[in-house]
Amino acid sequence: MQHSALINVMVKAALRAGRSLKRDLGEIEHLQVSLKGPANFVSLADKRAEEMLYTDLSKARPGYGFLGEEGGTREGTDKTHTWIVDPLDGTTNFLHGIPQFAISIGLKRDETIIAGVVYNPANDELYIAERGKGAFLNDQRLRVAGRRNLNECVIGCGLPHIGRGDHALFRAEMEAIQNKVAGLRRFGAAALDLAFVAAGRLDGFWERDLSPWDIAAGQILIREAGGTISGIDGHDNAVTTGHVVCGNEYVHGELLKILKAAAK
Secondary structure (H helix, E strand, O other): OOOOHHHHHHHHHHHHHHHHHHHHHHHHHHHOOOOOOOHHHHHHHHHHHHHHHHHHHHHHOOOEEEEEOOOEEEOOOEEEEEEEEEEEEOHHHHHOOOOOOEEEEEEEEOOEEEEEEEEEOOOOEEEEEEOOOOEEEOOEEOOOOOOOOHHHOEEEEOOOOOOOOOHHHHHHHHHHHHOOOOEEEOOOOHHHHHHHHHOOOOOEEEEOOOOHHHHHHHHHHHHHOOOEEEOOOOOOOHHHHOOEEEEOHHHHHHHHHHHHHHOO
């Protein structure tokens, strides 16, 4: 199908960086058995992918700002547009050779995310969305799941790891939700978790303490797939606060109520 020039720019950049990550993934198996270990290699893979994305996006749209996980903020002459990029979401998965990771590219115009691309090079799944034009997975139109009974729903979540997040709060939230749903899933790549909600694979998702590049592209995917996404306080501030909850309108509302009660 035909996409806008903007989406074509984003897809082209994601596919090129994805080819690099896919080659690097093939090296992980060999590095796992080395004494040095693969961590340094993965860091280089991450940075190399971000530089490729920066080069391609800047060439196509000179002047746009760039916010990346590795390089931080790079100011542009166009103050209304900013790329928000995670070159490798799911680094720990990648480090272990688990094929659940993605490149995430969002474009913010003023304070609104207007386009997003999430690409998993391991299985060649490409999610795209543009404001007012729908969300797609490999050119198939996406809709969020329609379930309205929580006890039939599978909900995704993040899981705070060592040195990060409020572990006690997460345990309270997990217990509260676990008692009401069919199952919980933790896949380890938030951009893909959000894409899974847009695709109806997950009925909902919540996580705290994320970064803008984890959420930006996924946010527009969910909205263009007919879903609802917000901060955990219910306001439209997920990208700025890093706390996110989403699903169809009903699931989103129910998760908000459960999380609010669990936090007391």
